[in-house]
Amino acid sequence: MSGGESADLRVHALRPLAPPPAPRAAAIGFHPDWIEGVRINPGAVARRVATLPGRRSLKKEWQAAWLLKAITLMDLTTLSGEDTEDRVRRLCAKARQPVRRDLMEALGAQDLPIRVGAVCVYHEMIAAAREALAGSGIPVAAVSTGFPAGLSPFAVRLSEIKASVAAGAEEIDIVISRRHALRGDWRALYEEVAAFREACAGAHLKAILATGELGSLTKVAKASLVAMMAGADFIKTSTGMESVNATLPAILVMMRAIRDFHARTGRQIGLKPAGGIAKAKEALTYLILLKEELGAAWLDPTLFRFGASRLLTDIERQLEHHVTGRYSAAHRHPPG
């Protein structure tokens, strides 16, 4: 290869990650006609996601590179009643250094700025996370608005957002009122999310649709569009607490809603599958689907995140396998 190309690649390799982008503008208005036009054929959606893994395949160095990318697209998450500040600090340490140094060197990736996309916690843990992540550039995300059911008083939900933003959360993961979607009251959903948007002020808003509780993919598509109209920066599948969390069909429908919203408004909205994604291979399927349906631009932490607590360990194991040729064990990788 030519020297020019090398230099170019080197520049890219050492480029610092972009800071979290500025929040997008406020809500753009309610467009009922966009929702009425939604048609989803669930059987065809299921066939698309079922046949995708046969259409694209990632091997060897390519697979390793994509797995490193997957780490940067991860919201490393702990959302447990038994969380403590120490636990959160451990998680943040892992967020800064997700892969063993020796492995990174063996992969020739030691100069890549590999750290996770964000650390996602409950409100009470924001301060500990902020402190632990100081100087890393890793944002703290907080779940909010009566997470996970979203049924606490509306005013309480708004003040919860404000409190978390005040505590230093740069990203707020809100939950929608499922009942608005289930009843088809899209205007009510719009107004709810728009109010959350306003409360977020300078913070990023991720709208959790709880896709497993909406009853149909058509509702998933409509809720996606309404959340985007109301100013969501990201749309996110689930809290991780529903009986059905992220699924490929739901994600595909959300990707296509994002694509349509982009075509109508020129705005790029982010996507976050959450809950149940624990295997590296599964993560690659999501990323391939993302590249195929939305394009390479979305393979970026500003536009895609995995909400995951167990995924990182499996990715580390696969990376070690790439280096050693031996199947790896979870205990060979430091916990978060």
Add this chain to the structure above:
Amino acid sequence: MTLKSNSIAALFQTLEYGPAPEAEDEVRAWLARHEAGFDLFINGAWVKPEVPRARFESRNPARDEHLAWIAAAGPGDVDAAVRAAGAAFPAWAATPGHQRARVLYALSRLVQKYTRFFAVLESLDTGKPLRETRDIDLPLVARHFSYHAGWAQLLSRELPGHAPLGVCGQIIPWNFPLLMLSWKVAPAIAAGNCVVVKPAEQTCLSALFFASLCAQAGVPPGVINIVTGDGATGAALVAHPGIAKIAFTGSTEVGRAIRAETAGSGKKLSLELGGKSAFLVFEDADIDSAVEGLVDAIFLNQGQVCCAGSRLLVEEGAALGLLDKLKTRLQSFRLGDPLDKGVDMGAVIDRTQQDRIAALVDRGVAEGASLWRPAIALPAQGCFYPPTLLTDIAPSNSAAIEEIFGPVLTVMTFRHRAEAVALANSSRYGLSATIWCESIDRALSVASELKAGTVWINTTNMFDAACGFGGYRESGFGREGGLEGLLEYLQPTDDFPPPAETAAPASAPQESGPPAAIDRTPKLYIGAKQVRADNGGVRAALTADGRLAGHVGDGRRKDVRDAVEAAVAAAGWSRATAHNRAQVLFFLAENLSARREEFARRLSDLTGAGAGEAEREVETSLERLFAYAGWADKFDGAVHTPPIRGVTLAVPEPLGVLGIVCPDEAPLLALVSLMAPAIALGNTCVIAASERYPLPATDFYQVLDTSDVPAGVVNILTGPRTELAETLARHDQVDGLWYFATAEGAARVEALSVGNLKRTWTNQGRARDWFSNTRGEGRAFLREASQVKNIWLPFSE
């Protein structure tokens, strides 16, 4: 620090896919062991061709490289194979169904065991992506053998009174080599036939590897024979007198030649030919999913699929959005080595096909179509053709009419449902169609109106052994898969009694009979009107002993034309409810019954039959009308359960306009026995009455008139049988032709039917016992009066 272009650090930035090749060493080793050349598989052994040096090359079209040398079978080799199959037939046909089932099951298991090997071999030989051979072809092959293992087991109980045919010649195309082999071999041997298979010369390798597994599966020598070669080998097989049936999949052009060649030979024939299938997208479709559907429809196997959805018809309001999304999708299409697990499309079969596609596209553009292709990389060598859209295309553009058999989609819009159906049906072909819309009412109503053997709703290019596959119109006849496919390899054991004597009519009329009370003007029956023959002529109708019994119209070519027009105009009959058709048939019986004595006297007078026999003919005719009144609402279709979430509706539909040429024996009963099943299932018909005894047919006009038979549903012509039959055989708007007279006449109509490849059913010159309830009536008649449409309805969630 410098980065190699495929270093992880560099790839982290580009996030490309990279190569993902499937291993091919096992297949390469097998090919290397056979570098001297593959032989023919005859009688369970590998046999050198009669001209030992007659070999042709098999090449990989994707890398333009040599794969193997294949034996070219000469006529002597074909003869040896047919003889071996014939010798093996009695024992195989007599083998208990359970034993045959075990063999088919073993074949299914062996295919599964060697799936990877087959998938790689097939991909190398055809140029199609490994993803397809691995995920589509091979699972369907295994399923086909296992499904037919079930039929072998159940056949004697489920289909009593049926026997295998003998030696079947099976000619396989190059687009799905092993899959099409399984579609042909599995039902044939399940039913107890022996086969001689002729793979396409471009793609013999999977058939040869399959042959090497036959002994292991317990296939007795001679039951499956494989002769490789080009069209000359196929022609020798078609012409061989030892063949009982030819099953062919390939081009309509070759299908026509085979129909002409086998005419009058008594060989059973099934043809699965070309297509130009419509892909309809309505405004309320899930457009994103429809785009993926199009990818499967026209880019599967590089578009080299007979049922490829090559004509996109999209509702005007959805056209821009759909095309936009389709183009975006194609921009990320990946063409490349078919063994790479990350390509969307591989290579077309050979340079000839590549040139043919290019020529047809060039012609389409020259005739005014706009061409669009994605800006994607094409491999530097190999027979690759990019995905191509032809828009702004007129219905008259040759690219919109002719089968291109490549990754080329023509795009047209429609204004509304009715126009969509009209455009979709505006084709000589009728293999398949696809409908995308979210309205169940529209989907099902449009599906019922499309002239196609398979209709996919919100899915496309799905196949299964349980669901018959085959075409309407010039896409061929016969079905593969399902019960209807199995029946192609069986015959009723009591179908035909020995030939009857056919006495010539007395030569000269003797004008000695008593004059009729009032002179009756002899006429034809067209569109429920009695009309004079176009030439104004009349013919004398004589009794068996030569007396003049009356006159009938001298129907000729132009009268056939008029009768067919009337039958076409009566197409609404196919939409009458089955109950309604049954009522009409009961009513016909009622009105015939009122005149039973008159008809009995007429038959007795004409044929010299005793009064008892003549009365029996009328009585049996009444019973037959009742029988088909009964059948009209009981010859149901089926709901198949293929291995998907969903169902397939197998709906028997009428052929359309049916020509019926009646025999001379039992002139009333034969007429009724042929007319009744035809109209019971919604066909309209043009009947050439017995030439020798036409008067019972002309007497029948009044029965029709009084029985609420809609105009044009039954049309009856009298006149010279040969001219009437040949005109019907050559008429492109006649969809099927039944011929029950002489052997020569049968051969003639079969040969003349090639124009529109209408389905023919003849007695090959043999008489039928019309009085028998099993030979003169029943499901066999109803099957001949119908064609099965399979409508795929996947569910979800």
